[in-house]
Amino acid sequence: MNVLFLGENVGRCGTGALKYGLKTLKQDLAIDFTVINGEGTSMGYGIMSDHVKLLIKAGVDAVCLGEKSFFKIDIVDNIAKMDKVLRPANYPETVPGTGLRYFNVNDKKICIINMLGMMSFQFPHLNNPYLYAEDLVKKAKEVTPYVFFIFHAQATAEKTSMGYLLNGKASCVIGTHGKVLTSDAGILSEGTAYITDTGRCGSSLSVGGFDPEREIYKYSTAVPVHSKECLQKPQIQGVCVSFDETGKAQFIKTVIKDVLLEN
Ligand SMILES: [Fe+2]
Numbered sequence: 596m597n598v599l600f601l602g603e604n605v606g607r608c609g610t611g612a613l614k615y616g617l618k619t620l621k622q623d624l625a626i627d628f629t630v631i632n633g634e635g636t637s638m639g640y641g642i643m644s645d646h647v648k649l650l651i652k653a654g655v656d657a658v659c660l661g662e663k664s665f666f667k668i669d670i671v672d673n674i675a676k677m678d679k680v681l682r683p684a685n686y687p688e689t690v691p692g693t694g695l696r697y698f699n700v701n702d703k704k705i706c707i708i709n710m711l712g713m714m715s716f717q718f719p720h721l722n723n724p725y726l727y728a729e730d731l732v733k734k735a736k737e738v739t740p741y742v743f744f745i746f747h748a749q750a751t752a753e754k755t756s757m758g759y760l761l762n763g764k765a766s767c768v769i770g771t772h773g774k775v776l777t778s779d780a781g782i783l784s785e786g787t788a789y790i791t792d793t794g795r796c797g798s799s800l801s802v803g804g805f806d807p808e809r810e811i812y813k814y815s816t817a818v819p820v821h822s823k824e825c826l827q828k829p830q831i832q833g834v835c836v837s838f839d840e841t842g843k844a845q846f847i848k849t850v851i852k853d854v855l856l857e858n
Contacts, residue, residue, distance in 0.1 A: 597624060597627050597837050598626065598628045598767075598837075599624065599834075600769045600793050601629065602776060602792070602793035602794035603631075603633075603634065603771055603772065603774050603804075604632065605636075605796065605798070606638050606639050608798045609796035609797035609798075611854070612796055612856070613796055614653045614856075615855065617653050618654050624850070627700050627701060628657070629655050630707060631658055631659070631833075632771040632772070633647065633650055633659065633660065633680075634660045634747075635663065635797075639804060639824050640663060640667075640821070641664070641666025642658070642660070642663075642666075642670060647679070656698065657679050657696070658681070659709040659747065659771070660681065660747070661711055661772055672691075677692075679696075681693060681707060682694055683709050684708055684710050685710050685727055686721055687721075695707070695734075697738060697739070700741075704738060705739055705742075705743065706743065710745070712747065712749060712750065714748065715750065724757070725760060728761060729764060736764070740766070741838060742766050746770050747772045749773070754791050754792070758783060762784060762787045763783075763784075764787070766786075766842045769789075769793060770792045771793055773791070774794060774803035774804060775803070776792065776849055776851065777790060778849070780847045782846070782847060786843030788838075788847040790847065793832065793834055796831050796833075797830070798825035798827045798828055799830035800825065800827040800828045805823060829854045830853055831852040832850065834847055834848065835847070835848055835850050
């Protein structure tokens with residue numbers, strides 16, 4: 596089974612890259628299932644339900660979120676009805692949505708677990724993922740050998756530690772949030788595929804998908820203005836992972852695809 600894990604989608608540039616580039620990419624890599632982090636889809640700040648539909652129309656099968664899950668009130672109202680969207684599983688149980696979902700892929704069942712890290716997030720402060728991750732993976736393994744753990748976290752060491760915690764338990768531990776594709780994709784000793792960050796879908800000539808001038812202004816002045824989405828040089832970034840019948844990873848490779856947006 597070949598699965599494409601895409602980096603965070605940032606604004607119209609990322610959504611356009613997916614619209615015009617994802618289907619070909621999936622065909623080229625013989626992809627069976629596609630997962631993305633979608634929390635930057637609505638101009639970099641959260642995601643609205645109409646934008647979820649655009650990602651699905653472009654060929655995405657599951658949309659994970661992170662600390663920006665509920666930036667748009669529309670998603671608070673609608674996430675419970677969206678069967679392809681996951682918010683982090685370590686939100687309180689009373690929060691709408693879920694962080695663990697099963698999907699059918701061809702004749703197999705897979706599980707996706709989405710969790711949020713702790714370091715450097717001013718808000719929200721969720722339950723410690725290290726205390727819950729193993730139990731959730733164990734529960735999922737009773738249903739399917741294919742358990743894909745998507746860890747949305749800031750610190751590199753935090754993500755790598757989760758990789759080792761779940762080594763041999765989850766099929767993969769895939770990091771998101773950094774919006775920079777890291778070069779440490781590999782398979783850990785017990786067959787778990789790992790990467791610290793899957794990068795972004797969006798402008799590759801930008802600061803994490805945002806306009807560099809605006810980011811420089813923020814750092815220079817400490818004035819908390821909104822970041823501005825950047826439209827230069829659209830790219831799809833992520834990793835392709837192949838899993839065997841037992842759910843163990845066979846190979847992982849990074850994916851970078853430049854996309855020309857049609858008029
Ligand atoms: Fe994030």
